[in-house]
Amino acid sequence: MRHDDIWRALDALAAEHGLSASGLARKAGLDPTAFNPSKRIGADGRARWPSTESVAKVLNATGRGIEDFASLVSGLPALPRGGGRGGVGRRVPLIGLAQAGGEGYFDDGGYPVGGSWDEISLPEIGDPNAYALEISGESMEPVFRDGDVVVVSPAAPVRRGDRVVVRTQKGEVMAKELRRQSAKRIELASLNPEHPSYSFELPEITWMHRIIWASQ
Known part of the structure; x- marks a missing residue:
């Protein structure tokens, strides 16, 4: 610890x-x-x-x-039993991670917009701009697997070692682990060692939000 x-x-x-x-x-x-x-x-x-x-x-x-x-x-709590699409609680916007790089889902600040989002019911979360993404692919295994749903908070502070969702200026949206952030660069790691890590200049990043929950 x-x-x-x-x-x-x-x-x-x-x-x-x-x-x-x-x-x-x-x-x-x-x-x-x-x-x-x-x-x-x-x-x-x-x-x-x-x-x-x-x-x-x-x-x-x-x-x-x-x-x-x-x-x-x-580092990451799991959703309580009963959380998920059929649960009772606050409704949070949901799309697939593979869709998230498309146009019309986020505003310039990384907040969900538009009417194409699905919804998921979760226990109350303090951030009114929180949203959910359904993981696709293997780059975050074994922590997140294909089909897992993660809840992302734009308001949550981000620190080294946090799992984050990042959007680049090229429109790529990816779920990674923040390994290092300096005044000039951000280094992101795939939790699956068979997938590459990434390094970006800060101007290449549009926004970065922290993953606060996961349903697994």
Whole structure:
């Protein structure tokens, strides 16, 4: 377990409830600055960990269990049983990943538009612009397989190691893992070692959104 994984899980929990890190801390009855980036590194430059008491208060405030939080720490929670096309909950736009590179599905900011989307019913997700993609191909096996549905949040913070959906200026849309992002380049990896990794200059990327859920 890494320091970054714990903070990423807290950021993901905040995003799923439509909150900033400060908003999540406030909701849990903590100092609003408790989860700020400046509080994650000590004055000596060493990484700081959130206290177990802080995490417990966050879970209590959001109605989540320690198992949910552990899933977020590991990188990706699965949808609860009952999630899917026939489930009850908020309706989220859905298209196939293979379709996503076509015209008319996203606006310039990467938000779903148009009337050609299907829908999927999911438990409530804080991001009003969240959307779902049905995975096609083998490049993300064994984590995501052909036919799996992933839910993508444009509002969720993206960090190294996250699984993301990226659209390039050429119109390609791909699901990958963010391996590295610098001021000039983005490096993306296919989870299946038999498929290539990619490196792009930042101007070559139109948008990049984080995958927050998966139905498998």
